Structure formats: structure tokens, C-alpha cells
Amino acid sequence: MGVAVQPIQRSETPTPMSPPPRRIRSRALFEPELVRQALRQSFVMLRPDVQWANPVMFVVEIGAVLTLLFIFQAAIGASASQVSISYFIGLDFWLWLTVLFANFATALAEARGKAQAESLRKTRSETPAYRLTTRDSLEEVRSTDLKPGHRVVVTAGQIIPSDGDIVEGIASVD
Numbered sequence: 001m002g003v004a005v006q007p008i009q010r011s012e013t014p015t016p017m018s019p020p021p022r023r024i025r026s027r028a029l030f031e032p033e034l035v036r037q038a039l040r041q042s043f044v045m046l047r048p049d050v051q052w053a054n055p056v057m058f059v060v061e062i063g064a065v066l067t068l069l070f071i072f073q074a075a076i077g078a079s080a081s082q083v084s085i086s087y088f089i090g091l092d093f094w095l096w097l098t099v100l101f102a103n104f105a106t107a108l109a110e111a112r113g114k115a116q117a118e119s120l121r122k123t124r125s126e127t128p129a130y131r132l133t134t135r136d137s138l139e140e141v142r143s144t145d146l147k148p149g150h151r152v153v154v155t156a157g158q159i160i161p162s163d164g165d166i167v168e169g170i171a172s173v174d
Contacts, residue, residue, distance in 0.1 A: 034111045041107035042100050057102045064095035129161035130154075 045051065051058040067088055074085045127143040132151040143161035146152065151167065154160055160173065 034108060034115065037111045038104050038107035041111070042103035045103040045107065046099065051099075054102070054106075057099055060095055060102075061099045064092055064099060067092040067095060127159050127161045 046061065048058070048061070051061050070079065070081075071085060071088050071092060073079045074081065074088065129141050129143045129146055130138045130153045131141050131146065132153055133139050138153055146162050152161060152164070154171070
């Protein structure tokens with residue numbers, strides 16, 4: 001969208017308009033809602049058809065299943081191994097923990113990505129823009145109502161409502 005952005009000086013800031021929107025708070029890395037979703041998803045991702053997409057974890061999961069089968073075989077006394085069953089139980093524990101942790105990390109990254117995308121969609125629809133009219137007055141509109149060629153005024157601390165070019169003044173964007 002080719003919306004022109006025009007910053008104004010502080011003394012020209014319109015008073016009847018609403019204050020600039022507050023910045024959206026970034027989510028914590030281990031936010032409880034995201035962690036719960038990721039934990040659930042990490043067990044769902046144990047399905048072989050899902051693991052197939054990650055060959056390394058797929059092989060680790062196959063090793064965990066085979067080790068588990070060997071533990072069952074040793075428990076009923078049909079194993080001829082000289083290694084104790086406790087070794088295989090510990091090995092299997094670590095293999096399953098590795099697969100579950102990899103699934104958890106993947107699911108958490110996906111959940112955070114979805115949450116950030118939703119946050120950006122919400123920001124896009126709720127961001128007010130101060131459009132410069134033909135009479136050089138400001139009109140408050142939603143950012144979704146902006147069209148190419150519209151000029152908007154952005155003051156320090158405001159969220160930039162859309163893509164565009166600075167046509168007057170200077171700006172530093174974070």
C-alpha cells in the first residue's frame with residue numbers, strides 16, 4: 001500500500017484526537033496458556049506421520065519404541081542380554097524425554113508465531129490513523145480505511161498505521 005507518512009512537530013499535535021495507541025505488550029517466553037497448548041501438542045506430535053517431517057527425531061522415536069519393546073521382553077524374562085533392565089529403562093526415559101522436548105520446543109515456537117500473527121492482525125485492524133484531508137485538517141480513521149495516496153500524520157510514540165513513504169520531515173522508526 002503506498003500511503004504517505006508525514007510527521008508533524010509536537011506543537012502541531014491535535015488535541016481533540018484520542019491519544020496515541022499504547023504499544024502492544026510482548027508475550028513472555030513461557031506464558032502459561034502457550035505452554036499448556038505446547039504440552040498438549042508435543043504429545044499429539046508423537047504420531048509417526050508427524051515425526052516423519054523431522055527425520056532425526058523420527059529415528060530417536062523409533063529407538064525409544066524399540067528400547068521400550070526390549071524392556072517388555074526383558075521384563076517377561078525372554079531377553080538374553082547381559083545388561084541390566086535398569087539401564088534400558090534409563091535409556092528409554094532419556095529417548096522419550098528428548099523426543100517430547102523437541103516436540104515441545106517446536107509446538108511452543110508455533111504457538112508463539114500464531115500469537116504474534118494474531119497480535120499483528122489485531123493491531124492492523126485497530127490502529128487509528130490521522131489522515132490529512134484536502135483542507136489540511138486531520139481526520140481520525142481506521143488504518144484499514146487508508147488507500148494508496150492518502151497522507152497521514154504520525155507523531156512521536158504512535159504506531160505507524162500502514163506502509164508508506166516519509167514525504168515531509170524526518171523520522172526514526174523502531
